[in-house]
Amino acid sequence: MDHRERTILGALGFYLLGVVVVVAIAFAAAGCAAKQYHAATVAIVSADAFAGLVQDEADASICGKPTALPAPACLTQAQRGALSPYLKEALTLIIQGGETIKTMGPNATLWTVVAANADRIKTLLQQAFNLLPKAAQAHVTALAAAGGK
Amino acid sequence: MPQISLPLIIEWLGYLGPLSAGTTAGVAALEQIREVLKAHGIAADTGAIDAALVDARRRLAREEALGAAGIAETINPDPVVDGSEG
Numbered sequence: 739m740d741h742r743e744r745t746i747l748g749a750l751g752f753y754l755l756g757v758v759v760v761v762a763i764a765f766a767a768a769g770c771a772a773k774q775y776h777a778a779t780v781a782i783v784s785a786d787a788f789a790g791l792v793q794d795e796a797d798a799s800i801c802g803k804p805t806a807l808p809a810p811a812c813l814t815q816a817q818r819g820a821l822s823p824y825l826k827e828a829l830t831l832i833i834q835g836g837e838t839i840k841t842m843g844p845n846a847t848l849w850t851v852v853a854a855n856a857d858r859i860k861t862l863l864q865q866a867f868n869l870l871p872k873a874a875q876a877h878v879t880a881l882a883a884a885g886g887k
Numbered sequence: 888m889p890q891i892s893l894p895l896i897i898e899w900l901g902y903l904g905p906l907s908a909g910t911t912a913g914v915a916a917l918e919q920i921r922e923v924l925k926a927h928g929i930a931a932d933t934g935a936i937d938a939a940l941v942d943a944r945r946r947l948a949r950e951e952a953l954g955a956a957g958i959a960e961t962i963n964p965d966p967v968v969d970g971s972e973g
Contacts, residue, residue: 772925779932786939786946793946822950829947836940844929 774849775839781856782835785863789828791878792866796821799874811871824866831859 798805801812813821835855842848867875 772928776928776932779936783935783939786943790942790946793950819954822954826947826950826954829943829950832943833940833947836936836943839936840933840940844925 771844771846771848774846775844778835778839778848778852778856781852782832782839785828785835785856785859786832788863788882789825789832789859789866791881792821792863792870793825795870795874795878795881796825796866799871807871807873811873813869813871813874817869821866821869824862824869828859828862828866831855831862835859 796813796818797803799813800806800818801809801814803812806812835852838851838855839848842851867878870878
């Protein structure tokens with residue numbers, strides 16, 4: 739490699755580094771409020787997706803349904819009923835969280851407001867998930883890991 | 888992080904020329920990049936949250952119907968086949 743080639747490569751490398759720095763500065767400058775908006779959105783959208791997986795799996799696991807495994811790997815109607823209050827509260831809080839995000843918009847305190855709800859939603863969904871049969875839990879886990887249905 | 892799409896990258900690249908032109912143009916271009924990123928990120932987030940709200944309301948209604956009508960009727964509405972027929 740001669741001097742001229744090294745100079746061209748050096749200039750190109752400097753230019754590319756410049757592009758990376760500019761993009762990084764732009765992301766940082768995108769602002770705390772926008773980041774909080776994004777973090778809150780991801781929390782609520784993910785929670786809704788997981789609640790959906792648990793609900794669909796619970797409904798499909800009712801004993802006697804073609805989609806359910808034989809007892810004891812299925813949910814009795816009483817067990818499905820026991821799971822319902824957790825899902826109802828979680829979904830209600832998800833809706834409240836979504837409405838809060840829409841009302842507040844990009845705001846520097848948004849995440850603080852949504853985080854309290856997000857913790858409670860996580861606990862409720864964990865409780866609902868724990869009431870599923872083991873095989874159904876494994877199915878939900880696999881679907882969640884794959885990013886949904 | 889906002890979703891990074893090809894049109895967005897092309898849009899950024901359009902600002903790189905002015906960035907290298909001088910301080911005033913560079914600052915203005917940086918400000919434009921900031922606004923573009925915010926607009927793209929916030930637009931994507933707004934769409935996602937709207938979709939989640941629709942889904943969550945539908946699922947809550949399903950859960951409430953389950954409590955009101957009883958699980959058997961709501962989850963498994965197929966009529967019980969009477970073995971005496973046929």
